[in-house]
Amino acid sequence: MKFKLFCLSIFFLMLANVKSNAQESAIKEFDDKNLTEPMGSDNIAYQWAYLALEGTAYDTDRYNPRPTITSRFLGLIFTSMYDAWTRYDDKASPVYLNDVERRPASERTLTNKEIAVSYAAYRALNEYYYSDSTMFRKKMIDLGLDPDDHSLDKNTPAGIGNLAAKMVINQRRNDGSNQYGEVEGSNGVPYYDYTHYQPVNDIDENVDINRWQPKYFINQEGEKFDPGCLTPYWQNVEPLLLKKADQFRPGPPPKMGSDQLAEEVKQVVDLQANLTPENKALVEFMRDGPKSVQQAGHWLKFSQDVSRRDNHTLDEDVKMYFYVQSVAMDGFIACWDSKMFYDFARPFALVHEYYGDKMIKGWGGPGVGMTEMKGSEWRPYSPDNFLCPPFPSYVSGHSTISGGCAEALRLFTGDDEFGEEVKRIPGALTEPDNVDEEVVLKFPTFTKTGEMAGISRVMGGYHIQADNIEGLKLGRRIAQYNYKRYLELIGETSGNSTSK
Numbered sequence: 001m002k003f004k005l006f007c008l009s010i011f012f013l014m015l016a017n018v019k020s021n022a023q024e025s026a027i028k029e030f031d032d033k034n035l036t037e038p039m040g041s042d043n044i045a046y047q048w049a050y051l052a053l054e055g056t057a058y059d060t061d062r063y064n065p066r067p068t069i070t071s072r073f074l075g076l077i078f079t080s081m082y083d084a085w086t087r088y089d090d091k092a093s094p095v096y097l098n099d100v101e102r103r104p105a106s107e108r109t110l111t112n113k114e115i116a117v118s119y120a121a122y123r124a125l126n127e128y129y130y131s132d133s134t135m136f137r138k139k140m141i142d143l144g145l146d147p148d149d150h151s152l153d154k155n156t157p158a159g160i161g162n163l164a165a166k167m168v169i170n171q172r173r174n175d176g177s178n179q180y181g182e183v184e185g186s187n188g189v190p191y192y193d194y195t196h197y198q199p200v201n202d203i204d205e206n207v208d209i210n211r212w213q214p215k216y217f218i219n220q221e222g223e224k225f226d227p228g229c230l231t232p233y234w235q236n237v238e239p240l241l242l243k244k245a246d247q248f249r250p251g252p253p254p255k256m257g258s259d260q261l262a263e264e265v266k267q268v269v270d271l272q273a274n275l276t277p278e279n280k281a282l283v284e285f286m287r288d289g290p291k292s293v294q295q296a297g298h299w300l301k302f303s304q305d306v307s308r309r310d311n312h313t314l315d316e317d318v319k320m321y322f323y324v325q326s327v328a329m330d331g332f333i334a335c336w337d338s339k340m341f342y343d344f345a346r347p348f349a350l351v352h353e354y355y356g357d358k359m360i361k362g363w364g365g366p367g368v369g370m371t372e373m374k375g376s377e378w379r380p381y382s383p384d385n386f387l388c389p390p391f392p393s394y395v396s397g398h399s400t401i402s403g404g405c406a407e408a409l410r411l412f413t414g415d416d417e418f419g420e421e422v423k424r425i426p427g428a429l430t431e432p433d434n435v436d437e438e439v440v441l442k443f444p445t446f447t448k449t450g451e452m453a454g455i456s457r458v459m460g461g462y463h464i465q466a467d468n469i470e471g472l473k474l475g476r477r478i479a480q481y482n483y484k485r486y487l488e489l490i491g492e493t494s495g496n497s498t499s500k
Helices: 002-036 044-063 067-086 110-128 130-142 157-171 259-273 277-288 294-310 314-342 347-355 397-413 446-459 465-489
Strands: 359-363 370-374 417-424 439-445
Touching: 044 067, 044 110, 044 130, 044 294, 044 314, 067 110, 067 157, 067 294, 067 314, 067 397, 110 130, 110 157, 110 314, 259 347, 259 359, 259 446, 259 465, 277 417, 277 439, 277 446, 294 314, 294 397, 294 417, 294 446, 314 397, 314 465, 397 446, 397 465, 417 446, 439 446, 446 465
Parallel strands: none
Antiparallel strands: 359 370, 417 439
């Protein structure tokens, strides 16, 4: 009996030792991973996302703001990176990378992922931001990669990266964006309006107050010009994860003669008349964003804030950027569907119609500030060279993209907490000769940040509240729909609260 007890004691001691060794091994493996795998701003996906933001900023400098177009660029760049990465993941499926097998488990190393993602990013960036190819080439060389390696070998990370970008580019060539000016009726001009949209209201005469009226801008030489309607065909662009552009189209905006429209136009006037320094800073920050990267780029920057905060790995960043930018790309397509379907007026014309010769308080322009004026003289809180967005108002693009991307980050992280803040000098972009002291804008949650972006457009005089509220709703519906599609692609289920 004693011998049996002795043997059992030895057995349990050995078992405990084996368990302890296994635990120590697991801990060591975890520690080694966290010591060796670059995280946050050090991971390769983050670094390519930074260059995508640089490319977006330079694109804005060259071509002026064109948020629809840049949202597609960013969406397809991160789709290319995601597709390449999936071949080194154990369950994720690509969007466009067909007939390329998943690599064996022994090849699913961080190094191979970095190479595949880098080649995909490099080729896609060269396609969409080709004017900055030198910058992207330098990054490849700095990473020790050959930018002239055009291999399409399905068995190597470089070949898979090149193939991923190639397939995205090829399969999106005829997606309705008219990137190459090849759509019938576009005269060979890239992004030419092949639908030949003509506004109901002439730039000098408003015959239907419920419809959008173009406005003159003034360039740096003091000359008036009509920028035309920005991509009025964008609702024809094929979505990335949505089924179709009008999938979640909102109901109609309030019309002239309704109590709702009268109240919302008054709200625009009152908000502008009482702009605080913090309000001005918010309007400018959300209008221009960091480095003029448009709304999709703005939320890519916020995504990078999350990456640094949460020490994301390459895997986490690839998935996050792909999902968030799918929402931005699809959000612009759905937003333009609503804009062009309803062709609704902006506050610029509505305030003039409602207040006419009545005296109101408003912003009189640079060097004037807040002053008493006739309603017919009212203008948005915006510089002359970009006085008012050149396209119909309903729904707000800022609200759609911000509501959607905020919801996407909430779903991805599994928590609404954000915690970012930025310092701004109020008026620096709009009235640089009359600025206030620096203020701090705080963004406590993703949802609140999206709502702040939306209401800033009402404060600035670009939208009525209906544009904002319905835009936020539209964006969130897209984010929720795309999240289910995204989870299916990465091999998870919609019941998961987070995909990290």
